[in-house]
Amino acid sequence: MNKTIWAIQAVVFYLFTLLVAALPRCQSGRIGKNIGTFLFNILHSRRAIAIDNISQALPFMKRHPLWTGEFETARDIALATFINLGISIIEVCRLYHGKGDILIDSIDVTGGENLRSAREKHKGLIFVGGHCGNWELMSLSFKKLFDENVWAIVRQQNNPFLNTIVDKMRMSYGNKVIYNKAALRPILGVIKKDGAIGMLADQAVFEDNGASIDFLGRKAWANKAPAIIAHKTGVPLVPVFIHRAGDHHVLTIHPEYTLCGDRSDEGVRQDIQALARYLEDFVCAHPADWYWVHRRWKRAGEAI
Numbered sequence: 001m002n003k004t005i006w007a008i009q010a011v012v013f014y015l016f017t018l019l020v021a022a023l024p025r026c027q028s029g030r031i032g033k034n035i036g037t038f039l040f041n042i043l044h045s046r047r048a049i050a051i052d053n054i055s056q057a058l059p060f061m062k063r064h065p066l067w068t069g070e071f072e073t074a075r076d077i078a079l080a081t082f083i084n085l086g087i088s089i090i091e092v093c094r095l096y097h098g099k100g101d102i103l104i105d106s107i108d109v110t111g112g113e114n115l116r117s118a119r120e121k122h123k124g125l126i127f128v129g130g131h132c133g134n135w136e137l138m139s140l141s142f143k144k145l146f147d148e149n150v151w152a153i154v155r156q157q158n159n160p161f162l163n164t165i166v167d168k169m170r171m172s173y174g175n176k177v178i179y180n181k182a183a184l185r186p187i188l189g190v191i192k193k194d195g196a197i198g199m200l201a202d203q204a205v206f207e208d209n210g211a212s213i214d215f216l217g218r219k220a221w222a223n224k225a226p227a228i229i230a231h232k233t234g235v236p237l238v239p240v241f242i243h244r245a246g247d248h249h250v251l252t253i254h255p256e257y258t259l260c261g262d263r264s265d266e267g268v269r270q271d272i273q274a275l276a277r278y279l280e281d282f283v284c285a286h287p288a289d290w291y292w293v294h295r296r297w298k299r300a301g302e303a304i
Helices: 002-021 025-042 044-063 074-096 101-105 112-119 135-146 160-173 184-192 225-233 265-285
Strands: 108-110 125-129 150-154 176-179 196-200 210-215 218-223 237-245 248-253
Touching: 002 074, 002 160, 025 044, 025 074, 044 074, 044 265, 074 101, 074 135, 074 160, 101 135, 112 125, 112 237, 112 248, 125 135, 125 225, 125 265, 135 150, 135 160, 135 196, 135 237, 135 248, 150 184, 160 176, 176 184, 184 196, 184 225, 210 265, 218 265, 225 237, 225 265, 237 265
Parallel strands: 108 248, 125 196, 125 237, 150 176, 150 196
Antiparallel strands: 210 218, 237 248
16 A cells, blocks of 8 residues: 555656746746745644744844844744745756756856865865755756765655655756765765765754754754764865855855864864854854754753
8 A cells, every 4th residue: 555655646746846847937936935935824833843943043143243134033034934945846846857957057156166175185075064045956056066976965765656756856967865874884985986975964863973062042963974974084074055145046165174183072072063153154144044944953952
């Protein structure tokens, strides 16, 4: 029975993405905004999570030097976040069906020289980012913009038919995927061959593989894998983020992060804390471009 249900789900998903990709590009913004507003109104639990997360982070963000003052309330930011997600859905459907070249070509790149500088070491690369802006677009754009085939760390879908479709779509722009379970060995293999890894390291992890950090005014568990791998291999850690700016996107590539040099647990925690500050700065500057709808602070979210 599961196989039948999974097959139906996969067919529905494929037909939906195909239909959306066929919509006129000039209508993408309007339709995406309507989709985002619709999701905001019907996904009650996710909306509640987003508003709660933002409400607790908002006092910290309003004191941050990069805060723009564009939004007044947590609900305003949550609605804008869902609208961004709705527009991203339209864009990703177009990307997945081979219609993303115009979208990728319109990306403004800041810090391309930082990528070239890190590449000169020939020790591989780890792009450290988060679920910011249209993160799928960012991942799929590296081949066209920089001739970089990025290995993305992803979660394997429970539905094997759907997983096959999504993987094929993701790899259509030159990317490869590594599933997050038992990922260390293939990651090290890619780095050894001077390849590039993309990590979205902004979701809550368990204590046994995480570091306790401060993030947006609260304690959070963060994945310590980027720092551990960098200490072990010497691979450059390059923070990267993308945000929406009107009808186009801005991709920001920061200079390579320099490790603190301490390989102890506390040293690794310091490195992960420092990397989290890049994301913290991004969220305060572009609050509607972060994925607020997941429970980032679970298991650790006491006030600082």
